[in-house]
Amino acid sequence: MTVGLFIPCYVDQFYPRVGIATLELLEKCGVQVIFPPAQTCCGQPMANAGFEYLSDGCNALFVKNFGECEYVVSPSGSCVLHVKDHLHVAGGDEKCEKIRSRIYELTEFLTDVLKLKSLEASFKHRVGLHQGCHGQRGLRLAQMSELVAPHFSKTEQLLALVDGLELVSLDRKDECCGFGGTFSISEEAVSVKMGKDRVADHQRHGAEYITGSDMSCLMHLEGILKRQQSPLKVVHIAEILNSSQ
Amino acid sequence: MTSGTKQKDHATLAGIFNDDEARVDWHDKTLWFVRHKRDLAARQLPEWEQLRNNASQIKNFVLSNLHELLLDFERNAIFNGAHVHWAETPEEHNDIVKNIIARHGVTKVVKSKSMLTEECHLNEHLEKNGIEVVDTDLGERIVQLANEPPSHIVLPCIHWKKEEIGELFHQHLGTPKGVSDPVVLTSAARQHLREQFMTSKAAITGGNFAVAETGEVVVCTNEGNADLGVQLADVHIVCIGIEKIIPARKDLAIFLRLLARSATGQPITTYSSHFRRPRAGQEMHIVLVDNGRSARLGSDDYRAGLKCIRCGACFNTCPVYRRSGGHSYHTAVAGPIGSILAPALDMKKYADLPFASTLCGSCSNVCPVKINIHEQLYKWRQDLVRNGHVPLSKRLGVGMMRIALSNVRVFRMGGWIVRRIMEHFPSILTGSFNPWSKQRELPAAPRQSFREWYKQNRAKK
Amino acid sequence: MTSREKILAAVKKSQPPAPPSTPTRLDGALPVEAKTQFKEIVKAIGGSVIEIENTGQIAGHVGQKFPAEASILCSVPGAGIGTPPNDGVVFEKLNLVILRANFAVAENGAVWITDRLLPDRVLPFICEHLALVIDASDIVPTLTEAYEIIGSDQYHFGTFIAGPSKTADIEQSLVLGAHGPKSLTVFMLAEKN
Numbered sequence: 001m002t003v004g005l006f007i008p009c010y011v012d013q014f015y016p017r018v019g020i021a022t023l024e025l026l027e028k029c030g031v032q033v034i035f036p037p038a039q040t041c042c043g044q045p046m047a048n049a050g051f052e053y054l055s056d057g058c059n060a061l062f063v064k065n066f067g068e069c070e071y072v073v074s075p076s077g078s079c080v081l082h083v084k085d086h087l088h089v090a091g092g093d094e095k096c097e098k099i100r101s102r103i104y105e106l107t108e109f110l111t112d113v114l115k116l117k118s119l120e121a122s123f124k125h126r127v128g129l130h131q132g133c134h135g136q137r138g139l140r141l142a143q144m145s146e147l148v149a150p151h152f153s154k155t156e157q158l159l160a161l162v163d164g165l166e167l168v169s170l171d172r173k174d175e176c177c178g179f180g181g182t183f184s185i186s187e188e189a190v191s192v193k194m195g196k197d198r199v200a201d202h203q204r205h206g207a208e209y210i211t212g213s214d215m216s217c218l219m220h221l222e223g224i225l226k227r228q229q230s231p232l233k234v235v236h237i238a239e240i241l242n243s244s245q
Numbered sequence: 246m247t248s249g250t251k252q253k254d255h256a257t258l259a260g261i262f263n264d265d266e267a268r269v270d271w272h273d274k275t276l277w278f279v280r281h282k283r284d285l286a287a288r289q290l291p292e293w294e295q296l297r298n299n300a301s302q303i304k305n306f307v308l309s310n311l312h313e314l315l316l317d318f319e320r321n322a323i324f325n326g327a328h329v330h331w332a333e334t335p336e337e338h339n340d341i342v343k344n345i346i347a348r349h350g351v352t353k354v355v356k357s358k359s360m361l362t363e364e365c366h367l368n369e370h371l372e373k374n375g376i377e378v379v380d381t382d383l384g385e386r387i388v389q390l391a392n393e394p395p396s397h398i399v400l401p402c403i404h405w406k407k408e409e410i411g412e413l414f415h416q417h418l419g420t421p422k423g424v425s426d427p428v429v430l431t432s433a434a435r436q437h438l439r440e441q442f443m444t445s446k447a448a449i450t451g452g453n454f455a456v457a458e459t460g461e462v463v464v465c466t467n468e469g470n471a472d473l474g475v476q477l478a479d480v481h482i483v484c485i486g487i488e489k490i491i492p493a494r495k496d497l498a499i500f501l502r503l504l505a506r507s508a509t510g511q512p513i514t515t516y517s518s519h520f521r522r523p524r525a526g527q528e529m530h531i532v533l534v535d536n537g538r539s540a541r542l543g544s545d546d547y548r549a550g551l552k553c554i555r556c557g558a559c560f561n562t563c564p565v566y567r568r569s570g571g572h573s574y575h576t577a578v579a580g581p582i583g584s585i586l587a588p589a590l591d592m593k594k595y596a597d598l599p600f601a602s603t604l605c606g607s608c609s610n611v612c613p614v615k616i617n618i619h620e621q622l623y624k625w626r627q628d629l630v631r632n633g634h635v636p637l638s639k640r641l642g643v644g645m646m647r648i649a650l651s652n653v654r655v656f657r658m659g660g661w662i663v664r665r666i667m668e669h670f671p672s673i674l675t676g677s678f679n680p681w682s683k684q685r686e687l688p689a690a691p692r693q694s695f696r697e698w699y700k701q702n703r704a705k706k
Numbered sequence: 707m708t709s710r711e712k713i714l715a716a717v718k719k720s721q722p723p724a725p726p727s728t729p730t731r732l733d734g735a736l737p738v739e740a741k742t743q744f745k746e747i748v749k750a751i752g753g754s755v756i757e758i759e760n761t762g763q764i765a766g767h768v769g770q771k772f773p774a775e776a777s778i779l780c781s782v783p784g785a786g787i788g789t790p791p792n793d794g795v796v797f798e799k800l801n802l803v804i805l806r807a808n809f810a811v812a813e814n815g816a817v818w819i820t821d822r823l824l825p826d827r828v829l830p831f832i833c834e835h836l837a838l839v840i841d842a843s844d845i846v847p848t849l850t851e852a853y854e855i856i857g858s859d860q861y862h863f864g865t866f867i868a869g870p871s872k873t874a875d876i877e878q879s880l881v882l883g884a885h886g887p888k889s890l891t892v893f894m895l896a897e898k899n
Contacts, residue, residue: 054644
C-alpha cells in the first residue's frame, strides 16, 4: 500500500516533528510512504477568508502532487476536510474526485483503512483531547455532543492503545478552540478568549498535555499557554502514537 | 445606522465586550447553561434526529410550494374572519400596522415578542406617529426601558445583570433602590404591565407558525403576554414573514416538539395558542411581510435560511456569540443565523458578520430544521469578497499568501526566511501590527522544515 | 400591481422545484406510561397534579389552599365551588379559575383547552391561579397523538397550557407568575370503573 503524505504548510515550516512522527508511524504500520516534494498547501487559508478563487494555484499543485496516489494521508482534519469539500481544478473533475475520495486524516486512516487494533506506543501522562471541529463535525472523527446519537471516537480509540496514557475528561467535550484560520487575527479578542477558556478546561482537569489531530488548534493553544508560562504542553496525536517514552 | 456615525464592525464591538473578561465569562456560562438544558431535553427523545429530519423536510416542502400555501393560508384566514395584508417592504408593513391602529383611534398598543417587527423597526415608526408601543415580554420590556434592541431572539436581555435591571426598574418602575431579586423584579414588572394590558385596545403579536390548511396562527410564549394582550384587545394584529407558513395542522406536532426543547430545554412553552378566529366583536389582522424573502427563495445557496423557526439554539451553542454578545452583531437577529440572514438584506452593512465565526459547525448540528448555517457562512464569505466588500488590507494579505503558497520555490524560500527571522529577530514579527502576538506567542522556529528533514533523511533511500 | 400580486409573483418565480418525495412524518411515539409521565412532567414544569375520584372532591382541595373569601370562578359542573361564569365577575380580581379542559399530553405536561370550554378566552391567562380538570383516560403520550385527536376541529381558539406562567428573562432565574397564573393545578379525574 502506497500513501502520499500531505504535510500542511504550517506543519512543514513550524512543526516538522509532527510530520516526522506521522511518517514514522505510517512506516511502522507497514505502509510505504512517499512525500511529493513540490507540495505546499491545501488552499484553505485563502478559501476560508473568502478568497477561494485565489486557491487555484494551490489546487493545481495539489492535484499535480497527489493525483496518482493510491491514498493521501495528512495529520490535519481541517486540511483534509477542505480538500474533500473544495478541491476543484478546471477540467480536472475526475482527478479531483479521485483525490477527494481517497484522502484521509491520519487517525481515520489508521482506524478505518488500516483497522489498527494494537500499537507499540507508550505515553505515561495525563492527556486532554482537543478534537478539532473540522475533524469532528466535518469528517465525523468522533460523535458530536449536539446530536442524539451513540458515542464513538476514532481518536479516543487510538489513544486507548497507548500504554500509560490517562485521558482526562473535560467540561465541554467539543467546544471550539477559537483558532479559525484568519479568524485568529481578524477577531483576535474572541479568538484568544475562546483559546483561554479551552486551555482552562484542560488545566482544571489536571492535564499535562493537550493533544489533538489538528496542529493549527494546538498552535493557537500553545501560543496562549506559552504566554501564560503554563507547564501544560501541546502534542500532536501522531507524536503520542509514535512515542515510546 | 444614522449618517455620520460609522457602524463599528463585529470584531471591534466584540473586542470592547471582551474588555470586561469576568462579564464575558458570566455571559458565556449563562448561555452554555441553556445549551446544556437543550441537550438534556433532546436526549429525552430517542427520535430526536428523526424529528429534525422531518421538520427539515416539511420546511423544504414549504419552500417548494410557498406560492400555493400562501394562497391557501390567505383564503382560510379570510374565511375565518381575519383580514390579510401583504407588505413588500418594512415601510409598507409599518404603514399597514399604523393605519389599522390609527383607524381605531388607539394611541397605545401592547406587543408580544416579534423579531419581524424588530427587523422592520416598527416601534420607532409607531412612536413617530404618536402611538406608544409597550413591549410586554419581560426581557423585551427591560431592553425597551433601556432604549436598546434585544441581544438574543429568545432571551432578549441575556446581557443584563440582575443588579442592573434592579437599577433600571428603580428608575422607571419605582422599585426600591438596590433590589435585585428576580422574583421581586418580575413581580414589579407584572404589576406595571398588567396596567398596560388592561388599558390597551390593540395588541400586536408575531407568529411562530401560520397553518395553510386552517388559516390559524400559532403563538408560543412562556409568560402568557401574547394571550393577555390579544384577549383583552379589540384589535389583534399578527405580523409575520411569508416563510412562517406550514402546510398542515398536524405538522405542529413536529415543530412544537422541537421548538421549546431547542430554545430553552423546556418540553413545550407554557402557552401554545392557536388563533383561528377572532372572538366576537374583535378584529384580527394578519400582515404577511416579504422584505427580501421572495428573492432569497430564488437562491440555491441561501434559500435554506428561510426554514428558521427562531429557536435561538444556534446562538446558545455558538462559542463566538457567547463571547461577543448579541449587540456585537449590530442587527435585529444576531448569532449564526443572523450572520447568514443579514447580508442578504444589506451586503455592505453586514459584510463583517459571516467572518464572525470559526466555522466550527456546532450551529448546524443544533438547528432543529437542519439549516446548513456554517456552510452558508463560508459561501457568504466568497460572495462578499467577489462583490468587493472586504477591506483592501485583507485583499493584499491574501494576495501575498497566494503567491507564497502557489509556487513551491517561493514557499520554501519564504518559509526559510520567516523561520530565520523568528529565530534571530522575533520582535520584527511580534510588533503591535500583528494581532497574533498581542496575547499569544508565536511557535518556536525549527532549524529545519519537514521537507528539509525529509530530503536529508528519506529522499535518497 | 398590488404588493400582494408582486409578492406572490416573486414567490412563484423563486420557489424551487418540489423535492422528489413528500415529507415523511413520524408515526406514533414509543409506548409510555402516560399518566405517570404526565404527573412527573407537570411537576417538573412548576405545576401540580391532584388525582380525584369525582369533581365533588375539588372543593375540598381548594378549601385547603384558598381562604373562604377568595374570588373563585368555576365552570366545572358538580364541583360546588366558586361563582359560575357570566355572573358579573371582575376577571382581574379572580384568585382562582377552575376550568374543564379537553385532554392532556404526557411528554410535555400540556393541557389542551379550546374556546368551547372557555366562558371567556382571557380567563386562563388573567387569573392569579389556574386549575384545569381532565379525565385521566384523556392523557396521550405525545403531541403526535394530540394533533390526531384535535384533527380538523373547528375551534375558534385553542391553547396548550403547560404549567404556570413563567419567565427566566432575568439571569435565567426561573420565576413563576410572569403575567399569567402563578400556579397551575391539574385535577385528574380517575378513570371510570
